[in-house]
Amino acid sequence: MSKIVKTATGLLCGVVFMYGLYIITHGHLTPGGGFAGGVLVAGSFILLILAYGSDVLMLRKEETESSVTESSAILIVLILAVIGMFAGGAAFMNNYFQFGEVGELISAGVIPLYNIFIGMEVASALLTIFLAFVIYKKEVLK
Amino acid sequence: MEILLCVIILFMIIGALYSLHAKDLLSALIACGIVGYSLVICFLLLKAPDLAIVQIVVETITLIFMVAIVLNSTREEVKKQITKRAFVNIGITLAVTIVLVFSFNTAIEALNPLGSHTTRMATEYIQGADKTGSANLVTGVLFDFRGYDTLGEATILFTAAIGVLTVLRLKGRQ
Numbered sequence: 001m002s003k004i005v006k007t008a009t010g011l012l013c014g015v016v017f018m019y020g021l022y023i024i025t026h027g028h029l030t031p032g033g034g035f036a037g038g039v040l041v042a043g044s045f046i047l048l049i050l051a052y053g054s055d056v057l058m059l060r061k062e063e064t065e066s067s068v069t070e071s072s073a074i075l076i077v078l079i080l081a082v083i084g085m086f087a088g089g090a091a092f093m094n095n096y097f098q099f100g101e102v103g104e105l106i107s108a109g110v111i112p113l114y115n116i117f118i119g120m121e122v123a124s125a126l127l128t129i130f131l132a133f134v135i136y137k138k139e140v141l142k
Numbered sequence: 143m144e145i146l147l148c149v150i151i152l153f154m155i156i157g158a159l160y161s162l163h164a165k166d167l168l169s170a171l172i173a174c175g176i177v178g179y180s181l182v183i184c185f186l187l188l189k190a191p192d193l194a195i196v197q198i199v200v201e202t203i204t205l206i207f208m209v210a211i212v213l214n215s216t217r218e219e220v221k222k223q224i225t226k227r228a229f230v231n232i233g234i235t236l237a238v239t240i241v242l243v244f245s246f247n248t249a250i251e252a253l254n255p256l257g258s259h260t261t262r263m264a265t266e267y268i269q270g271a272d273k274t275g276s277a278n279l280v281t282g283v284l285f286d287f288r289g290y291d292t293l294g295e296a297t298i299l300f301t302a303a304i305g306v307l308t309v310l311r312l313k314g315r316q
Contacts, residue, residue: 099275108276
């Protein structure tokens with residue numbers, strides 16, 4: 001890509017990434033949540049790859065890492081849900097922490113944790129799909 | 143506001159029809175984008191910012207994916223000829239449409255107007271801030287009352303990523 005695109009991407013992608021993190025962590029206070037924030041975080045990485053490009057070897061490494069992140073994030077969500085079953089009551093995905101004050105950043109029990117790990121899962125899943133397409137194209141065309 | 147919604151939905155229908163009949167695949171994709179982004183405006187007008195954020199972000203990412211794929215493919219679509227079978231299909235479509243409109247008309251008289259709820263669960267959800275401790279009611283519903291749904295959505299995405307990896311990486315190795 002040209003120099004204009006590269007410079008603009010360098011300025012923008014950090015802002016997009018921070019906005020995604022904000023949407024994830026404030027999911028229980030303001031509109032948004034794990035899904036929207038996760039897609040934003042994945043979008044910032046996709047923007048970088050589209051603008052700068054990179055060789056297949058590095059991309060392949062990133063792909064395995066994002067795949068591992070995705071699997072472990074959804075495993076942690078399941079573990080959190082099972083802990084809820086044993087900690088209090090007999091309900092799967094039970095909200096067992098203290099709620100705290102409604103409207104504070106640290107409140108709502110387990111909901112922020114679920115938001116963070118679902119955000120990780122969504123971000124790495126989308127990034128994995130994108131990287132799989134890019135690597136496939138590069139490998140097949142050569 | 144309902145008139146504005148009707149105009150936007152008309153735009154969406156036109157965009158969808160154009161994307162079906164466009165000769166170039168790229169312009170078909172951009173017409174698909176009209177549908178998605180009009181849906182964002184609809185959600186904002188109906189006061190659902192959570193859905194609007196998810197829709198605008200997912201629409202942009204999928205559009206990027208599809209443009210990247212279309213640019214590497216043939217772009218031209220194969221032409222189809224109109225046969226006798228097409229007329230049968232059109233007839234069946236018209237009949238189904240008439241039945242749907244009729245049943246929708248009879249059902250809408252029994253329902254409450256948009257925005258007023260009488261079911262028991264909806265009342266429970268609206269008092270949800272005390273029960274979940276989350277100020278954003280939608281997140282409270284998603285991760286507490288409807289936790290299984292969220293888990294299912296995350297599992298669907300996980301399965302999609304695994305499927306893409308399985309299909310693409312095997313072919314890449316051969």
